[in-house]
Every structure is written in structure tokens, then in C-alpha cells.
Amino acid sequence: MSQQKVDAYKSQKKNRAAIAKKEKAKTRVQFVVVIAIIAALLIWFCVAVVKNVQAKSAADAPAVTYEMDFSAADAYMNDLSE
Numbered sequence: 450m451s452q453q454k455v456d457a458y459k460s461q462k463k464n465r466a467a468i469a470k471k472e473k474a475k476t477r478v479q480f481v482v483v484i485a486i487i488a489a490l491l492i493w494f495c496v497a498v499v500k501n502v503q504a505k506s507a508a509d510a511p512a513v514t515y516e517m518d519f520s521a522a523d524a525y526m527n528d529l530s531e
Contacts, residue, residue: 461468
């Protein structure tokens, strides 16, 4: 082995605990980010479902009905057929 490789190995061996600590912290941060994204998606889904249910219940409310008097049109049609 060249002296350069030996020095790199010694440096890596000396810093092995710090490197492991950094990797552990990186893994924790990734875990927290994934959990936050999943929570955000879950909240978004729940809000969408609630809004959809509220919109459907508003649509299912009794509709406004109108009545029209067709007696004049009926009288006119009767006059035409006679």
C-alpha cells in the first residue's frame, strides 16, 4: 500500500466514531422528513374528504322548487284545437 492509502485509512479509523454519529444523525433527519411528508399528505387527504362530504350534504339539501301556472297556455292550445 502506498503511504497515501495508509494515511487515509488511519484518518478514517480515527474518525470512525464521528462518521458513525453523522450517519446516524442523517438517518434520523431523513426519518423525520419522511414522517412529516406522510403526515402532510394524510392531513391533506382528510381535509379533502371532509370538504367533499360537506359539499355533498349541501347538495343533498332540499332543492328550491318553483310552480308555474300553465292555465293560459292550456286555454290557448284548446282554442287552437277547436
